Amino acid sequence: MARIFWVTCPQCRDRFYCHRDELRGKGIPLLCPYCGHRFLDSESPQIEE
């Protein structure tokens, strides 16, 4: 699998992961799978990679 990064949703605080090369620092809003909130990775309170 490609390299991933775990991201925390700033709205519901739950975590999910994304494709690093395609979405890390690209300015593309991520979609929280739990609450549907869209946010930039820079807005995440915690990122693990």
Next chain:
Amino acid sequence: MAKDFRQFLEQLERDSPLEVIRIKKPVDPAAFELTALLVHLERQGKFPVLLLEQPLNLKSERAPFHFASNLYALRQRCALALGLRPADWALPLSLEYARRETQVVAPVVIGRAEAPVQEVVRTGDAVDLRDLPIVRHHRMDPAPYIDMTPVMRDPEGGFYNVAFLRTMYQGPRRLGLHMSPRHNWQIQRKYEAGKRPTPVAIIVSHHPAFYLGALNVSAFGVDDYAKIGAIMGEPLRLTASQSFGDDLLVPADAELIIEGQIPPGVKEVEGPFGEFTGYYGPQRLRPVIEVTAITHRREAILQHVFVGHRDNWIIGGIPKEGSLFNVIKGVVPTVRAVHFALSGCCRFNCYVSIDKKVDGETKQAALAALGACDFVKNVIVVDADIDVFNERDVMWAVATRVQADRDVDIIKGVKGNTLDPSQTDDIMTAKMIVDATKPVRRAFPSRVEVPKEALETVRLQDYIPLEILERLSPAPEVSGRA
């Protein structure tokens, strides 16, 4: 009469009533209610077909459809789908698939008016995916997903390719589409290069043999409709799609089809999605499908595959067993059996048995398997005395016939599967060959055995009363074949 899904279900219910459990209460597949039922059953080791009589659609209304689940979770049912007996679930099923897979049966085209799948047609503003029951499978899935088979047509060769691909609900007329770099990806790439939209149709429900056929491991360029016909044992009936006419023919006897196009240059975030590996694939940027039509039979029976579980694993394994048997037979004619075990998601771990005549045939067989299918990651080759459908038997051969420094080969930098979490590269993986066969050129010990004559003359019931025998429980690991 052409084969269709409702006919298959009716026969299954008639012949084996306990195989199909009708759920009369409303079930909301988008609220994990269906997959919760499936996991409860799975934990009890039970895998019936669930037929939802009142599935809710994405508007939380009772949809005018039925919904079938877990069709492929038992190899016995897959054997029935190919017209075999349930008892033929192991090697005979693989070999029958192998036999049919060498053939092609050209499809036939019928008029739209005769096509059952176009009894109800919705186009333009009448199209609304929320009218359908769609399953949300696992916790991290961001939306309901249709996980059945999009078909695309190659713009140069004109052949059709059908593949299981996940599509994420993104709006009433919009789906996100994930593709690994395989055949449909190749087709879509050609349209994309020409800045043209890719016509696509998702065959949401058809006869199980259709889906077993769709999973054939043929080379790019082989027409899947003709291959599916060979596996179904009859020509696949096609008709013109509503959106693209004769430029994209669709299966006439399907239960429901979603038509649409993939616009060039458009990508949206899609996923995560619980995948066949038992892990979530990450959220990615993926193409979208703009849905242009939904056509279906009246009172259509929809289906899905429970991805990441037996249902998904078994349907993927059987076609690979058949296809790889044929490929290996070309280089090692004494191949006896090929099996993709549940422990490897019926994708990654391939067990091959051969009646080895000369040293070196083992690697010939393993390399053929690795070359034919990029899913295959670990190949264990055993002798013909080992039952490849019994993983304990295979591991016994590994334990007693393998020296790791001599019998294990690693091949680095080979195309793998993008969803394998152990891969650190997006595409490339390492493959392993384990030669668990006995050597031909040196003396090797023999397996223990109680004489056949003794087994024939000594009968248990002559020594232990039948009522006691019947009350004895088998050890839990005894039914290890799967």
